[in-house]
Amino acid sequence: MSATAQESREDPTPTGIKLPSDLGIENAGQLYGEMLAHVDDARPVVLDAADVSRIHAAALQLFCMFCQDRRNAGYETRWQAPSETLRNAAALLGITTLLQLAKEKA
Numbered sequence: 001m002s003a004t005a006q007e008s009r010e011d012p013t014p015t016g017i018k019l020p021s022d023l024g025i026e027n028a029g030q031l032y033g034e035m036l037a038h039v040d041d042a043r044p045v046v047l048d049a050a051d052v053s054r055i056h057a058a059a060l061q062l063f064c065m066f067c068q069d070r071r072n073a074g075y076e077t078r079w080q081a082p083s084e085t086l087r088n089a090a091a092l093l094g095i096t097t098l099l100q101l102a103k104e105k106a
Contacts, residue, residue: 014044016080021051023059031059035066042075050081055089064098 017034020027038045047063070077082101090096 012043014046014078015041016046016048018048019052021053023052023055025056025058028056028058028062032062035062039066039069040073040075044076044078045070046078046080047082048080049083049086052083052086055086057089057093060089060093060095060099064095067099 015038017038019031023031067077077100079099079101087096087101090099090101096102
C-alpha cells in the first residue's frame with residue numbers, strides 16, 4: 001500500500017467534489033480527470049450535486065464507473081444534496097440504485 005493510501009485510511013475526513021451546474025458532454029473530460037484523482041482515495045468522497053442543472057449521459061456513465069470502482073475497492077461515496085435534474089436523469093436511465101441516489105436527500 002502506498003504512503004498516500006495509508007495516510008488516507010488513517011484520515012477518515014471526507015474529501016469533497018463540488019460538481020458544476022453544467023455537466024454536458026463538453027465537460028466530461030474535465031469531470032473524468034477530477035474524479036480519477038479520487039477513485040483510489042480511501043477516505044469517503046462526497047459528491048456535492050446541489051447545483052447540477054444540466055447533465056449528459058456521459059457524465060452519468062462516469063458517475064456509475066466511479067461509484068462502482070470505489071464500492072468494489074471498499075471505499076465510501078456519498079451524494080450531498082443531489083439536484084432534481086440529477087435525480088430525474090438517473091431515474092430515466094434506471095441507475096438510481098447503482099449511484100445510491102435513492103437513499104440520499106435532495
